[in-house]
Structure formats: structure tokens, C-alpha cells
Amino acid sequence: MSGAAVETAAGHAVGGNVSGTSAGPSRLRRRFRAWRLWIILALVLAGGVVLSLLTSTSADRTPLSAGNPSPNGAQALVRVLGERGVDVVQAPDFDSALRALDAQDATLLFFDPNEYLGAGQLAELRAAAGKAVLVEPTFAQLRGLAPGISQAGLVPEETVETGEVTGPRCADPAAEAAGTVSAGGLAYRGPVTCFPVTGGAGEPAGLFAAEEDGSAAVLGYSGLLANGTITENGNAALALRSLGSAGTLVWYLPVPSDIPAGDAPANPFSLLPDWVDPLLVWVVVVAAIAAFWRGRRLGPLAMEPMPVVVRASETADGRARLYQDSRALDRAAANLRAGTMVRLAARLRLGPGSTSAAVVEAAARSTGRPASEIDALLNRHAPANDSDLVTWSQELLYLEEEITES
Template identity: 40%
Template sequence: MTATTAAPTSTSATPRHLWTRTRGLLLALAVLIAGAITLAAMHSDTRHGSLDPRSADEYGSRAVAQLLKEQGVSTRVVTTLDEATAAAGPDTTLLITVPDLLTEGQQRRLRAATADSGGRTVLIAPESPSLDVLAPGIRAEGSATVKPRDPGCTEPAANRAGRADAGGVRYAAPDENTDGCYPVNGLPTVLTTSARGEGDTVLLGAPDILFNHRLDEEGNASLALHLLGTRQHLVWYLPSLGDTSATDGGHRSFFDLIPAGWRWATLQLALAAVLAALWRARRLGPLVTEHLPVAIRASEATEGRARLYRKAHARDRAADTLRAATRTRLAPLLGVAASAAHHPEVLVPAVSARLPAGRDPLSLLFGPTPADDTALVRLADELDALEREVRTS
């Protein structure tokens, strides 16, 4: 006895049907994969990131590190708070690229390590509340556009550098032991304040003078060398979100516990959901007639449709339905072809011939939409009266 395979039915999936159903999803996946590959390719080169002295990218700082090396200043990159605090000393300049990224506990530890070290601390664009801990008494007073500006101060290093790309955060310092340069509207964007241990702290309102692509413009190179080359060693601190010291003595929020890049991942998921919704929305096929399991009286169907029209305030659709039905019933009574029943130039003269002189059925059969429900009911009554009058004429 041989086994037989069932013949395919009209509902069996064919390769064409499978392709039609899945092509939208495959296209969305292809777009996501292409985007991921592009992002990976953009970040897979030798660049380390913005303000990184190892980076040859236009927003890196390798050029200034090379100039400092020629001046006998060594540069060392650190990414943890323990390394940064351990390196603080009288012969060291500690550069903090993103001080606002540090937690309050990290800032207090850093302040305690550098306040009496006798070295120099350079803060890139610090704002509140990091200023309250790392540079007490100094306030951030808004920001300004970065562009070439004159020193506007008596500080020798700034005057030797001359015009430089300055701007960004502006600082207000009531303390007399400060020297501000490159002012914008009376407030400096480069500020030096003396520390207790004969060291100092430099606030740099914008990092542009340290970027590779701007170092050869104006007096940027000279100003950068004067700010970072006063000590024998330069420690370049790049704060990292993975630094375990961020949890010491503080509480982390829910968003701090989520891995970096969650915003982009959420955006990609939202985009994928939108694409999937658009793909599924266009899968509506043609209408299919279906025999009802029970018989429904015509009056119930009419009342149901009327309630739907009333709920949607669709007086225009209801009026068109009433007029079209009346015209369809009048056409065979008047000897008008069914195809011409909805043409006023054919139907109206035939109806007028059955009515008394002076009656014009045009506005009744092809008129405007009733203004309210009362007018719609009156229209239905008048159409019934017109049909009875034509039948009895």
C-alpha cells in the first residue's frame, strides 16, 4: 500500500506568498544590519575619541601631545580616579577632560588629592555643580560662541599666545586670586585660580584649542602649550563610566545601571516597530463575501447601518444612500436605463414629466448635504413622497 500526499489547496503557502509576506521584514532587517555595519566601520579605525591625546582624528588631541613631548613634557593617559589621584604632585599637570561626568564623591576625592599637591589642575568646560567642589567660589554664567578672541588680560602666557579660539562657558570669580582671560561680555572664558599648596587650577571654557584640526589656527598652539606645559609631567584623565569609584559613597540611578548606548538601541527598536507596523498595515487584502450563519431581517440591517451613520455624523453618506436608492427605483418606472439613473440630465427631465408644472426635483434627487438630522429625516420623507407620486401618476 503506497502513501499518497495531499494535494495542495488554495490556502497552501507558495514560495511567492512566503516572499510577499516576508519581504518587508527582510528589508527592515537589511536596513538595520547595514546601519550596524556602517556604525561599526566608522568606529573601528584607530581613533580613540574626542580629546584623546592618542587620537589623530580631527577632534583628538594627538598633535598637542606631540608638541608637549618635543618640549620635554611627558603625557600619560589615565581612565580611573585612583590613577588620577595617585599621579597628582608638584611636577604634574592633571587635565580632566569631562569633570561634569564625575560623581560628587569622585569630585571630592579629586579635590582632596590636588588641593595641596602644588601641581596644576586643568578643567575642561566645568559647570555647576562640579565647580562647587573642584573650584569653590567660581560660578558658571552661561556660554558663548567659540571664535578667535583677544586675551583681554595681563597674564603673560595669554598675551604671548595672542588671539585664540576661545568661548564656551563663561566664569565669574569674586576671589582676587584669579586671573581671567579671553572675556566675553566682561566674563572670562579662561580662568586661573591659585590653590593653597602653591599650585593652581585652570578653567578652560571650551576645548577647541586642544583639537588637532584647530591647533595650527591663531595662537591656539601657544596657549595650549602654556596651559599644559608648565610642569614636567602631564596626566590626561579621561573619565570612564566603567570606573568602579563612581559607586563609592553614592547612589546610582536606574539609568546609570543601563549599559551605554541604550538610547540608540531604544531608537532602533522603535524604528523597527514602526517599520513592522507599516509592513503589516499594507497586508489588508480584498474584501471576501461570506454567507452569514443566520438570516437577518432587512429592517435590522437598515437600522444597524443607520445607527452607524448617526454615530459617525455621516449625514452626507446617509443622504447619498437615500438619494441613490430612490433614483435606482425611479429609473425603471420612468423607462430610464439603469446606467443613466444617476445622471441628472437624463433622470430629472423624466421625473419632471410625471409631476405638476413648476415642480423641480433636481435639488431633491441631487441636492446638497442636509444641515442637521432633522433635515435628513425631512429629506427621507420627501423622497418617499416623490416616489409615491411618480408611481401613481
């Protein structure tokens, strides 16, 4: 569908003028409009920071921390050990742990799931500790602190589903006192292996393993010490006897600052505080909301002198392109037919209320053509496609020119 076709139907000038007045906003209001995005963003960001500070807590939430009262902490066990006369020393870092171990013959509780310590640091701990109790240690930690014990993989799922492991099946006093422990975590093999969870042709692996000389012991499940499960089965008996054999217990959970120089993790974001991730998420959400809000705006209105005169050719061309884009063939044909009828009625000096039949008869008398031919051209023809519409519009134009010249 071409612009020329519709321009034929709209061959009269279109003009318009719009006038209006607007009161200019005050200087304060204009400044607020210019800065309101940044003001809103600042308020939202400040509200997010305040909310995070109000909802955050300084309580210890580190798994198996001696000061953590939550279900995954170990505060309950530490308090019971203290009541039984064991001096529990919470070592905040590697140097503090070494100093506490060197000062006296003490037991070391070691839990490092993130493997912050290197081989040299593990060797120093082994030399300083009278006894080391490891919780879910890795291969490297076993090699450094309990070389006689090896890891045997995860506890089988069917064992975990039962919820407990009955019978220590070993000669260790702590395991015999427990009798039954909760199932989960990892299995280990050692000179002394208790609470077996795997069997078969090879040596059994269990939730508790120890060196023959008692210098090291391994707990395969952190739930044996945790507040939420310490009272289940014989977990408390196993934990108290394993950790309370000496007068001093050094409770050491390595932290990122203990990482030796040159062994920093590949991902530096692991060293950031815990509150950074929620704050970044909040900033992203605020930025997305601001982008959506500002993206919907079309900008300030452009001030133009009034009135504005629009040429008919511009409106005709614009309407033609709209019809073409929307494929409104029938609508364009109807406009062409109506426009031609109006102009023919004026040129044939017919009244404003004349019918299409009267226009057809007058056009036939003026041109000498048969009325049926004129009626077919004006009223009966329905363009099938764009090219047919262009051809038909040209025929209507020729008819108008013929009547004008006659």
C-alpha cells in the same frame, strides 16, 4: 432617505453566481507566506546591524581626548608635549589617575563636563596632584580642585564674535607668552586673572585664571586645547606652558564608571553605549514600515461554496443605505422613477420600447385619472428631502397597486 424607498424601486429579485477555481499553493509557498513577515523583519534587522558595524569606527571621538584626532580632540597637543619631553599618561579611570599622580609629582589635566566625580573624589585628586589644570570647570569642581577661583558666567557674545582676546593683562608667564587667545566658553575670576572678557565696576573675569601659588589653573575655553583651534592665535603657547611645566602630565577625562556608588545619574540611558540610540531608531523605523505594510492587507480570501444567491431585499436595503450615507437624493429619485416606469409598462402590456408618454396615457386610461396628474406624479415630481422622497415612493406604490387591481 430610507431603505424602503429604494426597495420599492428595486422590487425584483437579484441573483448572481460566481464561480472560479484556484490552484492551491505548494506547501513550501504556504509556509513562506505564513512566515514571510518575520523573515523580512529578521533580514532588515540583520542588515541594520551589519550596516552599523561597517559604518562604526573604533576611533576615539571623546572631546579633548588625548587619542582623538578629530577637531574637538587634543591629539595634536599631546604629541607636541611628548616631543618636548613631557610624559603624558592617559588615565582611563579615576583609580588609574590617582595611581599616576601618587607615583610622582605630576600635573593633572582635568575635563569633566558631565560632572561624573563627587566631592570626595575631587578632594583626593587635589591632594595627589602637584598642579591641576581644569578645563571649563563647574562650581563643584572649582570648590574641590581650585577653591580660590570662581566662575563668572559665559563669555559675552560680542567678545566671541571678535574671535580672539588680545592682551593677557596679568603677570602669568604662560599667558604673557601667548599674547592672544581664541574667545569662547566661560569666564573665571581668581588671584591671577588673564585675558579679561568682562569689566565694569566689579573685578574682571577672563579666559585664564590661576592660584597665586600656581597649584591650580583654569582654562575657560576647551578650544584652547582642541586640534581644530590649537594653532589659532597664541592658543598653543598657552597650552604648552600651562601643561608642560612638569615632567609628567596625567591626562584625565572622567568616565561614567567613575561615578561613586549612590550618585548615579537619574537617567540610566546615559550609561548606555553610543550605538544603542541609532539602533533603537532603526528598530522603530523598521517596525513602522512593517506595521504600514501589514496594515494594508485585508487577510486571506474566505472560501465559500458557489454559486451564491443574494436576495433582492438585501441588495435593495444595501443600496438604500449607500444612497442615504452619500445623500444622493437625485440618484435615488431617478432609480425610483425608472423602476416604476418599467413595472407599469409590463403591467399595462406595453412593449419594451414604449415611451414615458405612452406609459402615462395607458395608466390614465386604466385608473381613470387625468393624464396630467399621472404625468406630474411619474415625470415632473422632484423630491426636496428625504421625507418627501418617502411620501412620493408611497404614491408610486399606490399607483402600481391601483393599476394591478383594475
